Amino acid sequence: MKKEVRVRFAPSPTGPLHIGGVRTALYNYLFAKQNKGKFILRIEDTDQTRFVEGAEEYIIEAFQWLGIEFDEGVGIGGDFAPYRQSDRKSIYKKYAQELIDKDWAYYAFDTPEELDVVRKDFEAQKKNFQYDCQTRSNMRNSLTLSSNQVKELLDSNTPYVVRFKFPENTEVHINDMIRKEVIMNTNLLDDKVLYKSDGMPTYHLANVVDDHLMQISHVIRGEEWLPSCPLHVMLYKAFGWEETMPEFAHLPLLLKPDGNGKLSKRDGDRLGFPVFPLEWHDPKTNEISSGYREKGYIPKAVINFLALLGWNAGIEQEIFTMEELISLFSIEKISKAGAKFDLDKAKWFNHQYIQMTQNSELAKNFNQTLIEKGFNLPITYVEEVVGLIKERCNFTTELWEQGYFFFTPPEAYDEKIIKKRWKPTTPNNLIQIIELLDTIEPFSSAIIEEKLHNYIEENQLNMGDIMNALRLCLVGQGKGPHLYDIISMIGKKETIERINKAIKIISPQ
RNA sequence: GCCCCGUUCGUCUAGUUGGCCUAGGACGCAAGAUUUUCAUUCUUGAAAUCAGGGGUUCGAAUCCCCUACGGGGUACCA
Structure with a gap:
């Protein structure tokens, strides 16, 4: 029997939701819906120092705007509540303890300052310090201290962290759905902190414990997690959860449009496009970052564009409804290389969606x-x-x-158009046009067009000059839809007023 | 530095079991057509010797190796 698909999007509320995060969420959503599974929102706020007021609400609002719905999670609830890791604080300690009891982890008493000193020391010798199977025997931890010493330190409330104890020289195999098999050797991996001295787990512990407890079937996340994936795989093994370990898929990153590197907030400000779904007011710096919604994007266009940034159905169609995306999506067709953000294409998609x-x-x-x-x-x-x-x-x-111009007369007249189209004879011609317009009934676009064209022909006037001058009077510029549509829409009275006003301003007598 | 991942037109990409690829589409770009204007729309075009070099093979963008370049990671951040 195939197990139920349960995927999660797990942002940390440290600020507005990055557009790359939106894509990750979208892929999770498409995968969940395609498999009739569940899509879960879990808030990963294990770092209390990085908490930002309003970020969680922002995330929820952003997905509402985009039309991506969660089945379970923060703000919705569900059988596996709570879904906010800070609300789950109490459950992690026993898992850390379990790892220690099984000899898969150990207490480390080295202070941040002490670690700093060691790192500087190594640096001075042009070496890189890593807390790992080679170096842990020289540090202050429950592997080097006697059990009595450890007990004493613990009893006296000495701050400690719990570190994972990587076995020596062991190959860890990751089966990534996008990259296939990735192998890493534990000798190169560091003994990551699992449980911090403030009583909170790190991402690594919390993520594995929660994914297990919440019965997550697939972990679809950014490529930046690939290097720490061996640790996660080992944690499943250490807990004895290998049978139900989720499958992993590491997504390529979204790159900046010019040059290379991860797309960042600064790029958006620099190049004039939003990096966030909604406008964000930073409560600390008072900085404002623009959002897709405020810039006039259609949510469906954003979804469509984002879906195709790193994934392709292999057909030539480019405009997809959410339903189509859901049925066509496949993790195997996600590309491996990072994708540069293409502003022009985003604009084109939005134009298409506005028409629809x-x-x-x-x-x-x-x-x-x-x-x-x-x-x-x-x-x-x-x-x-x-x-x-x-x-x-x-x-x-x-x-x-x-x-x-459908609502208000122009406030100025484009100088270039005046120069090109406003001849000495123009005012007189326009006055005649006014007289003609006054007689037209009904005042519909088609009738106006017919009468005006006839008039221009009969009087051997220059069509281009008349029409453009007229447009200048009504619009103020050389742009806009069919002139006759504008004339009939704003009405006879308004049209005549605008022509008179323009003549007065452009050719004052 | 070390580890991992990647590399097809300027950009997003098709190409997945090697031959139908003289490498296809879209955005953008150029030219033309339509139009009273600006857009739109339509047509056409330029644009990748498939990062480079070696193999394997009758045959490689597709398989293997090396190099280069790019990205990610290397925190008591996620």
Whole structure:
């Protein structure tokens, strides 16, 4: 019988959720849904010194915005609660103790200061210190001290940590679903701290214990965890949990768009694109980092783009619904190399999704902006405007700059267009156009187009000059959708007013 | 330094059991078409001797080795 798929996303609440983390979560989600399994949110806050106010709430809100739902976890609950590691503090100690009792771990009394000294010493000799099977015999721990000494230290509340005791010269085999077999020798691995002197476990212990207790079937996480995976595998062995050990998949990293290296917060600020799903206000530094949501991205576009950054179904389709992603996803098809973040492609995806989004839905959000700006118009009007301008928007935030003229007259007139299209005869021609417009009934786009074209032809006027000058009057720039659509939308009265105003400002007599 | 992972157009990638690859698609770029404008859209094009070098083989982007380069790790951080 195949066991139930249970995967988890386990961020640490040290700040906003990085977009690479979003991708990791997405892959976990797709895998869980495809296998009719469970997707769990576990908060890994074992480092109390790095706790950041609001980070946990941010993470939950970000996934809500993205449309990624958890089945269990912080904020939802479930059979394996609690899901926050700080709330699980009491359960880890006995597991650390179990390892000590089984001789898979030991107490270490070396203080951070002492370790520093040793490290500096090694450095001076151009060597690298590692607390491992070679060096542990020279340190202050329960391996070198007598049991009486250890008992005394413990009884007198001397701070200690618990370290994993790697066996010497043993090969650890990892079966990674993406990279296949990876082998590492324990002689090169250090005796990682499992339990800290503050009474909290480290990631390594907590992660293995919780994954076991929560019956996690697959661990899908970033590549940065690959080097410590042998420790995790050994921990499962030490606990005697090999039978139910999850399968591992280590994802390639998201790289910065220019040059190389992990995508970081600074890159976003530097290159002008968000690295976080939602805008983040740092409570300590007061710094603001931009978010996809505030920049006008459609959540589905972000999902689609992210899914394809490191994974490919092997078909030429590029636009996928979440349902399609769920059915097509496979861990085996995840690429091994890191992927550079491509801003242009993200923009293209967003453009595609804006075109696919219903006008009514875009209008709902756009109307908020309009209300903030003091425009209160029927939603049907806003919907019509959206329909006319959305194809020229890459981001929903561009709706205003692509369509302001449907709501308010231009405040300025583009000098370049004036130079190119505003001739000495223009004002007179426009006055005639006004007279013509005044007679048009019904004032619909098609009729206006017909009448205007006829007029221009009959009077042997230059179509380009007239049309562009007219556009300048109404829009203020050489851009925008079909002029006749604009004219009919804003109405006869407004059109005529704008033409008169433009003539007055551009050609004052 | 040491350990691990990786390396196909500028970018994301297809290519998974070696032959249909004179290496395909998308973004971006260039040119053209459409258009009263800006976009959109459409067409066409340039763009990877598959990191380099050795093998194995009738035949390698695909298998093996070496080198180079890139990334990750090397904390009482996750």
